[in-house]
Structures are given as C-alpha cells and as structure tokens.
Amino acid sequence: MDLKNYPVEALHTFQVHTLRQFGYQTRVTLVNLSSQRPEFSTDYYVDVRINYPDGREVRKSDVGFILTGARIVLDCSPFLDSEFTGEAILTFSMIPVRYRDQKTVNTSRAELWFLLTAQDHYVEFYRDDGFSSGVLYQSGAFNFSGFSQERTTLIQAPKVYKDSSIETYMSVIYNGFDETSREPAILDCLLIDGERKISTWQEVIPARTMKLINISEHMLETEQLEFACLYGFCRNATLLPLTISRNKNTQCLALEHSLPPNYYASTMTGANRKQAVVNLSKFVFHI
Amino acid sequence: MNQTKKERIIAVLPKPVLSLLKYLWSFRSVIRPLKIAGPVVQIYINDSGIESFAGINNFYSFLLSDYRISAKVTLEFYDEQGAYLCRHQETIGNLASYHYSVKDIFKKNNVHSKFGIVTLMLLPKNRFLQALKKLGVTAPHFFMFYKSAGSMGHVHPSSVLDLNNKVSGEFISNQYIHSKGLEKIVFYQVNPSKHLVEIEHQLFDASLGKDRVLLAEKNILRPMSAICVKFDLGKMVLPEMLGMRVNPLPTSNSKPIVLRYYHGEYFSLSHS
Numbered sequence: 328m329d330l331k332n333y334p335v336e337a338l339h340t341f342q343v344h345t346l347r348q349f350g351y352q353t354r355v356t357l358v359n360l361s362s363q364r365p366e367f368s369t370d371y372y373v374d375v376r377i378n379y380p381d382g383r384e385v386r387k388s389d390v391g392f393i394l395t396g397a398r399i400v401l402d403c404s405p406f407l408d409s410e411f412t413g414e415a416i417l418t419f420s421m422i423p424v425r426y427r428d429q430k431t432v433n434t435s436r437a438e439l440w441f442l443l444t445a446q447d448h449y450v451e452f453y454r455d456d457g458f459s460s461g462v463l464y465q466s467g468a469f470n471f472s473g474f475s476q477e478r479t480t481l482i483q484a485p486k487v488y489k490d491s492s493i494e495t496y497m498s499v500i501y502n503g504f505d506e507t508s509r510e511p512a513i514l515d516c517l518l519i520d521g522e523r524k525i526s527t528w529q530e531v532i533p534a535r536t537m538k539l540i541n542i543s544e545h546m547l548e549t550e551q552l553e554f555a556c557l558y559g560f561c562r563n564a565t566l567l568p569l570t571i572s573r574n575k576n577t578q579c580l581a582l583e584h585s586l587p588p589n590y591y592a593s594t595m596t597g598a599n600r601k602q603a604v605v606n607l608s609k610f611v612f613h614i
Numbered sequence: 615m616n617q618t619k620k621e622r623i624i625a626v627l628p629k630p631v632l633s634l635l636k637y638l639w640s641f642r643s644v645i646r647p648l649k650i651a652g653p654v655v656q657i658y659i660n661d662s663g664i665e666s667f668a669g670i671n672n673f674y675s676f677l678l679s680d681y682r683i684s685a686k687v688t689l690e691f692y693d694e695q696g697a698y699l700c701r702h703q704e705t706i707g708n709l710a711s712y713h714y715s716v717k718d719i720f721k722k723n724n725v726h727s728k729f730g731i732v733t734l735m736l737l738p739k740n741r742f743l744q745a746l747k748k749l750g751v752t753a754p755h756f757f758m759f760y761k762s763a764g765s766m767g768h769v770h771p772s773s774v775l776d777l778n779n780k781v782s783g784e785f786i787s788n789q790y791i792h793s794k795g796l797e798k799i800v801f802y803q804v805n806p807s808k809h810l811v812e813i814e815h816q817l818f819d820a821s822l823g824k825d826r827v828l829l830a831e832k833n834i835l836r837p838m839s840a841i842c843v844k845f846d847l848g849k850m851v852l853p854e855m856l857g858m859r860v861n862p863l864p865t866s867n868s869k870p871i872v873l874r875y876y877h878g879e880y881f882s883l884s885h886s
Binding site: 354356358398400446447448449451453456457458459460461462463481483484485486488492493519520521522552554555556558570572574576577579580581582583584586588590591592593594595599602603606607609610611 | 667669670671673676677678679680706707708709710711712713748749750751752753754755756757759760761764765766767768769770788789790791792793794795796820855874876877880881882883884885
C-alpha cells in the first residue's frame with residue numbers, strides 16, 4: 328500500500344464542463360470495466376462536485392451506482408443550480424463500494440492507475456432537438472501531488488479550422504483536489520500555419536474553472552477554409568483541453584481531445600518531459 | 615529446460631564471437647537512434663458531401679525544441695477494397711504544421727475513391743540525430759477533420775499500421791447513443807491488417823444488454839480495406855439509449871468512427 332491517506336474522491340474521476348453559451352446541455356456515460364482485474368474489481372458509488380465560476384463548490388452524493396461491467400448515463404442539468412447561467416465544471420468521483428463512508432484510504436498506485444485507465448468515459452453536449460456531439464476520454468486527479476507531481480500542460484492541436492461559418496475553440500478545465508492548486512494557470516498559446524507564426528497570446532485560467540478560448544478569433548476573417556495548429560504550454564498547471572469546432576449557422580459541434588506527449592514519444596514522461604518543458608519555455612515560447 | 619532460439623544460439627557460440635557481436639550490436643542505437651512504431655491509420659471520407667482533411671504537425675521539433683528538425687510527411691491512400699491509390703510526400707520545417715485535403719490530393723493524382731484508409735508516416739530528415747533516442751518509440755499521430763455543408767467531425771488516429779496485427783475480440787463501445795432526433799447511424803470501419811476478416815456491426819438496446827440486438831450487418835473486409843455500414847432508424851420505434859458492438863475488431867484499437875445523423879442530414883462524429 329504505497330498510497331497512504333489518499334482521498335477517495337480523487338481515486339477515479341471524470342471531469343467535464345458545461346457548454347451553455349452555445350445552447351447545449353451536458354450528459355455523461357460513466358463506465359465500469361474494473362472486472363478486467365479481479366483483484367480490483369468493484370461496483371462504484373458515484374458522487375459529483377460542481378465548481379461554479381464565482382468560487383462556489385457544491386457536492387452531491389450518490390448520484391449514481393455502477394455495477395461491474397455496466398454503464399450509466401447521467402444528465403448533468405439536474406445537478407446545476409436552476410438560476411445558474413454560466414459555465415461550470417462537474418467532477419464525477421467513482422468510489423469503490425468497499426471505500427464508501429471513508430474520506431481517505433490506504434491503497435496502491437497500481438489500483439489507482441488501473442481503476443482510472445481501465446476505461447474511457449463519454450461526455451456529450453446535446454440540444455433540445457436531440458442533436459448531440461461527444462467524445463470519450465479519461466481524466467485523472469490532475470494538480471494533486473498524491474496523483475502526480477506533474478503540473479504542466481503541453482498541447483499540440485493541428486486541428487484549428489475557420490471559414491465564414493466555422494469557428495474553433497479550445498475549452499480548458501483547470502481542476503484540483505487540494506489547496507495547493509489555487510493560483511491561476513497561465514497558458515501560453517502559439518498559432519502556426521505552415522511555418523508561419525500567426526499569433527501568440529496568453530490565457531489566464533482561475534483555479535477550479537473552465538475557460539472557452541476562441542482560437543479562430545486570432546485568425547483573419549475568411550470565406551474559404553483556413554487551417555492552423557495551436558501549440559499550448561502551461562508551466563504551472565495540468566489543464567484538460569478539448570477542441571471544439573462549431574458551425575455558426577447550424578450550431579453543429581465537432582469535439583476531440585488532444586493527445587499527451589507520451590502518445591507521440593513513449594519516453595515523454597518524468598525527466599524527459601521535464602527537459603522538454605524547459606526547452607519549450609526557452610526556445611519556443613521564450614519565457 | 616525450455617530455451618529460446620536466441621538462448622540456444624548463445625550457448626553454442628564461442629566467447630570471442632559472442633563478445634564481438636555484442637560490441638557491434640551496441641552501435642545499433644548510434645546508427646539508428648530513431649524507433650518508430652509504424653505508420654498511423656485513420657479513415658478518409660470523400661463521399662456524401664463530406665470532405666476530409668489531415669492535420670499534421672512536426673512533433674519531433676516540438677518535443678526536442680532545443681534542435682531544429684525538419685521532417686518528411688508521407689501520406690498513403692487506399693480505396694475501400696484495399697487497393698493502393700496514391701502517395702503524397704513533402705518536407706515540413708521546424709515546428710511546422712499543415713493540413714492536407716484528400717480531395718485535392720486525389721485530384722492531383724487523378725484517382726477516385728469514396729472512402730478508405732489513409733496512413734501517415736512522419737520521419738525526421740536527419741535520422742542520425744542522437745537526441746532522437748530521448749523520444750523512445752515514436753508514433754506520428756495526426757487529426758482528421760471531416761466537413762460537410764453544415765456538420766463537422768474531428769478524430770485522432772485509430773491505430774498503428776502493423777500488417778501482422780492479429781484479429782481482436784468483441785468490442786462494445788463505452789458510449790451509448792441517445793436516440794432522440796436520430797435518423798441514421800453510420801459506421802466507417804477499417805481493417806489495417808493483412809487478414810481477411812468477417813465482422814458484424816450491431817446496435818442493441820442499452821437498457822437490456824448487448825444480446826438485445828436491434829440491427830446488425832455482417833461484412834467481409836479484405837486486407838487494408840474499409841466499409842461503410844448504414845443503419846436507417848427513421849421509421850423505427852427506438853429505445854432511449856442504443857449501444858454499439860463490433861465483433862470482432864479487425865485489430866486491437868481499430869474501432870470504427872461513428873456518425874450520428876439527425877434531422878436535416880446534420881451529423882456529429884466521434885471515435886467509438
């Protein structure tokens with residue numbers, strides 16, 4: 328048991344945001360594939376924490392229960408204040424049944440890592456007419472030292488498109504699970520087309536909030552389809568980015584997550600990643 | 615005791631020969647510092663009003679930004695039967711990023727295909743750069759963008775191309791599909807292997823489990839081929855949530871992309 332006094336709410340999480348400003352509600356499908364390893368197999372209770380942009384934090388327990396091998400679908404709208412009109416973050420915690428009624432547990436990094444990575448979960452944004460667009464991903468307890476010492480973000484997003492009807496955004500969630508992750512995150516952005524630098528700018532994201540960054544407003548107005556790649560670098564927080572393209576006329580959405588550096592290069596963790604961060608700071612983002 | 619072939623050879627080689635071989639093997643990482651998993655695979659769609667674009671960035675220069683690294687892009691296209699169509703190659707500079715229109719590449723090469731496999735290989739121009747060792751095994755991920763008159767989709771690659779990939783087992787998607795407003799579900803499925811595979815795509819009632827199949831279609835996929843499976847739902851009384859099952863997957867992680875069509879031919883798209 329190499330993890331002592333580990334918060335149960337941070338064991339297995341799925342973190343999403345609302346997208347009300349585009350007229351969408353949020354729905355999640357939570358999945359339990361823990362039976363792949365019998366020694367860790369468990370049913371889950373589901374709690375949810377809602378972080379509002381004004382700093383309020385609301386917790387709701389037992390919003391769902393997931394049997395081993397099952398999936399549950401939860402509409403996020405009932406969890407939100409009826410008068411709230413902005414954007415919020417929802418953090419779903421899947422708590423193994425044997426850890427119920429405990430705030431912290433002694434467990435192993437092997438269990439932690441397995442429970443998180445055994446499956447993707449699904450978030451979708453849907454409209455009243457039924458149109459829905461979603462994406463599958465995993466999200467660990469970022470910005471919490473018990474989960475990982477890593478507190479940087481490297482984004483490579485060659486998927487920014489713009490024309491007279493299409494805009495592309497990046498949403499970033501800046502979440503946390505203890506009081507050490509309260510300073511604002513600074514995200515340096517570099518927009519490239521070919522070898523040409525289109526724009527550089529900085530975004531500031533307060534802790535426990537999401538920000539919707541309009542990337543295409545940094546590109547020129549255009550009738551024909553234009554492309555750019557966003558390189559993003561955050562020195563002081565692990566952000567959860569999603570690329571969202573939107574058709575202004577039909578309101579249809581396209582969503583996709585980015586890939587962390589170790590998908591491109593297997594050793595891009597630990598010391599190698601730290602060196603890459605130092606180099607990017609010096610040679611690309613000139614910080 | 616069972617010995618591997620390697621262990622049996624080592625056991626019979628004279629010590630001086632073995633030492634020489636070990637010494638020569640140690641130069642391998644100097645001569646070939648780059649390890650690459652293989653070309654990465656996704657599907658292109660060039661049909662039904664949908665255009666496809668591949669967005670690529672020079673990730674070598676991003677992850678080793680203390681060096682200036684150019685890279686060679688090689689995109690290869692196959693038709694839905696698995697026949698090779700054409701290739702697009704070019705060199706991209708340090709930190710550079712480009713998007714490639716499938717329609718434009720096909721026009722330039724005078725080929726036609728509605729959908730099929732696209733592979734990307736991205737190699738640094740200087741493959742002897744010792745710093746490449748720091749990357750371990752690399753994979754040239756890219757992003758496909760699909761666009762019609764009013765709809766769009768982004769998706770990352772499905773898998774690495776390895777023709778020796780084995781057929782995987784049953785796959786049940788982690789996403790459920792809410793049926794409100796749904797008129798059609800379309801799967802685009804690739805077979806990035808050298809095996810002939812018979813595959814069944816199914817939609818089932820999510821509340822009753824995978825055995826409550828509502829619609830199913832079987833197809834045979836040739837090596838390097840792709841199929842489009844359409845389930846028309848407009849006239850059906852549907853349960854609230856639908857599940858998706860593919861049996862078997864042609865290779866592990868070659869999950870289909872799924873298009874959810876709503877009223878007015880608008881779609882959303884995701885990997886399943």
